[in-house]
Amino acid sequence: xxxxxPSDGQxxxxxxxxxxxxxxxxxxxxxxxxxxxGLTLGHLLHCSGIDSxxxxxxxxxxxxxxxxxxxxxxxxxDLFRSIGVGERMDREGLVHxxxxxxFAGERHRLPLTELAGGRSITVYGQHEVVKDLIAVRLxxxxxxxxxTDDVSLHDVDSDRPRVRYRSEGSTxxxxxxxxxxxxxxxxxxxxxxxxxxxxxxxxxxxxxxLGILAAVxxxxxxxxxxxxxxxxxxxxxxxxxxxxxxVQCAPDDLLDAWPDDRVWAELRLRLETADGWTLxxxxxxxxxxxxxxxxxxxxxxxxxxFLAGDAAHVVPPTGAKGMNLAVSDVRALGAAIAEWYRTxxxxxxDGYSRTCLDQVWRAEHFSWWMTSMLHRxxxxxxxxxxxxxxxxxYTVESRAAAASLAExxxxxxxx
Ligand code: FAD
Ligand code: DHB
Numbered sequence: 356x357x358x359x360x361p362s363d364g365q366x367x368x369x370x371x372x373x374x375x376x377x378x379x380x381x382x383x384x385x386x387x388x389x390x391x392x393g394l395t396l397g398h399l400l401h402c403s404g405i406d407s408x409x410x411x412x413x414x415x416x417x418x419x420x421x422x423x424x425x426x427x428x429x430x431x432x433d434l435f436r437s438i439g440v441g442e443r444m445d446r447e448g449l450v451h452x453x454x455x456x457x458f459a460g461e462r463h464r465l466p467l468t469e470l471a472g473g474r475s476i477t478v479y480g481q482h483e484v485v486k487d488l489i490a491v492r493l494x495x496x497x498x499x500x501x502x503t504d505d506v507s508l509h510d511v512d513s514d515r516p517r518v519r520y521r522s523e524g525s526t527x528x529x530x531x532x533x534x535x536x537x538x539x540x541x542x543x544x545x546x547x548x549x550x551x552x553x554x555x556x557x558x559x560x561x562x563x564x565l566g567i568l569a570a571v572x573x574x575x576x577x578x579x580x581x582x583x584x585x586x587x588x589x590x591x592x593x594x595x596x597x598x599x600x601x602v603q604c605a606p607d608d609l610l611d612a613w614p615d616d617r618v619w620a621e622l623r624l625r626l627e628t629a630d631g632w633t634l635x636x637x638x639x640x641x642x643x644x645x646x647x648x649x650x651x652x653x654x655x656x657x658x659x660x661f662l663a664g665d666a667a668h669v670v671p672p673t674g675a676k677g678m679n680l681a682v683s684d685v686r687a688l689g690a691a692i693a694e695w696y697r698t699x700x701x702x703x704x705d706g707y708s709r710t711c712l713d714q715v716w717r718a719e720h721f722s723w724w725m726t727s728m729l730h731r732x733x734x735x736x737x738x739x740x741x742x743x744x745x746x747x748x749y750t751v752e753s754r755a756a757a758a759s760l761a762e763x764x765x766x767x768x769x770x
Contacts, residue, residue, distance in 0.1 A: 377525030382408045384692060385518040385531040387506060387544050389418055389499055391481060392664030392681040393537030394488035395434075399689030401495050402438055405696055408529055410503040410520055412538075415489065418501075422568055422641055424481040425591055425599055426578075426675035428766030429474040431682045440487045448479035449592065451577055454764065456751055458582040458744060460629050463751035470754070470761035478578075480593050481678050508534055508547035512658035533692060536662040537685070540650075540669050548657040560647040560671060560726060561733050562586070563606040565613055569598045571637025580673070581625050582747060586731040587673075588625035590634070598637070601672075603730055606646050615639045647671035649723055651715055654708035655684075661707055663688055668715050670722035673729060679766060680718045684711050713769045721763040 384400055386393045389411035400407050411418060427435075427448070435441040452468035452475050468475045492499060504521040511534055518529045536544025564587075573592040581588045586603030593599050602621050604613065619636045626634050648669050655667040664681030687710045691703035703710075728746050732739060750756045 375526050375528045377527040379528045381530045382406050384533045384535055385529045386535045386537055388538035390539055391484055391678050392685050395682050396535055396685035396689055397492055398438055401497055403693040409499045411501050412503055414501050419482055419486045421482055424678040425478055427477045427479055428679040430766045431679050432477050434686055440491050443487055444479050448477040451476050453577050455577055455579040457579055458747040462628055465757050467761045467765055470758040471765045474765040476765055506543050511547050511660040516659045534660045536666045537664055538666050540665040542666045544662055544666055547660055552657050553652050556651045558649040562603050562730050563647055564601045564645045565604045566601045566643055567618055567639050568641040569637045569639050571598050571635050572596050573598045574635045580729055582729050583625040585625055587729045588622055590626055649719055656708050661688055670718055671726045674722045674725040676718040676722050683714050687711055717767055
């Protein structure tokens with residue numbers, strides 16, 4: 356069988372070997388998953404002249420609509436600009452210089468930019484990032500195969516890994532040099548690694564978030580993280596006319612238990628302040644429940660398989676780290692792959708996991724800390740509640756404590 360040099364790009368032909376009934380394709384990097392990690396990696400590789408194929412289980416409309424993250428760190432914004440996907444983000448994203456912490460009925464503003472050396476955050480929906488990355492990839496003539504099924508990885512511990520999947524009724528195969536598992540927390544890539552080749556560090560939380568998207572202008576032009584006796588609440592936004600709100604609920608709650616009236620009533624109770632500030636309500640466009648978990652696998656690689664983003668680690672959403680961490684992983688992975696193709700030196704690739712894990716654990720700690728400080732823990736005693744309030748008061752009163760929150764929130768970068 357003819358074998359193309361990776362730098363020649365792709366070659367295709369049909370084959371029925373090994374149960375492959377459809378197309379066999381060669382590329383340099385096979386990417387599983389068209390979320391922020393997979394799409395950003397694909398574009399970084401394209402910028403270095405490296406060919407890739409992305410396969411995605413869902414259809415394009417689904418991934419472009421899926422409501423997830425909303426807060427981009429300064430480093431994420433800078434990266435998107437530097438690879439030419441920042442134009443709409445710069446036009447439509449909302450740059451924020453502060454957030455609010457609320458507890459004991461009082462609201463306190465943390466001036467992020469002042470505390471974190473001039474850095475800021477940008478509110479821009481993850482689905483908008485995904486739309487921009489898909490558009491730039493397709494415009495560059497690079498491939499995304501949507502609606503794939505039955506993905507399996509083969510020979511990832513050899514120098515000729517293969518990815519097999521079903522698409523449009525036939526089984527297809529990609530032969531590649533490297534596989535990037537960017538398939539999120541429910542993906543299949545991890546299953547290709549023998550169970551004794553990695554460890555998982557995990558924590559679950561006894562609460563969840565119910566999130567709504569509402570057609571109403573934000574009631575304040577910045578985010579509010581609220582600690583309340585009834586549980587956590589968060590006021591965020593997507594655009595000047597769309598508000599995003601979250602309310603702490605039980606992990607086993609069903610959406611039926613949360614009709615719109617109940618959601619708004621809880622949000623008002625938890626967010627409104629005694630000084631007359633009120634929360635504006637409007638039509639609910641979407642509603643969903645997110646369970647909360649911290650998890651890290653170590654190492655994040657095996658042979659020619661490299662995991663990135665939620666496929667390798669998960670944070671609870673408090674603090675808005677997940678998507679930013681996914682982007683930070685693929686920045687390191689893209690650079691390591693480019694280095695390998697350019698020089699043949701595997702050092703950066705071999706060190707990929709080590710390079711990422713300091714950043715991963717910093718974000719894991721920050722997300723766990725924010726989560727622990729802000730949520731009502733069922734069955735916790737009054738002592739626990741008092742400790743949370745003491746920590747919150749210290750965070751808003753001490754410049755050192757506020758600066759620590761701020762530098763983590765806008766994105767701490769290891770020296
Ligand atoms: P994903 O976005 O999960 O993408 C994985 C992709 O792989 C998906 O498109 C999936 O369909 C596909 N896939 C899965 N299995 C397969 C398969 N077998 N074959 C092919 N494709 C497959 N993060 C932030 O940084 N800031 C925030 O403000 C923030 N807020 C959040 C709020 C909520 C309510 C939630 C749920 C999350 C939030 N996050 C936030 C986290 C963030 O959304 C995730 O960390 C981020 O989506 C991770 O990106 P990813 O590309 O690694 O994974
Ligand atoms: C949003 C999500 C978060 O987890 C967070 O900490 C801040 C904002 C959001 O979806 O807007």
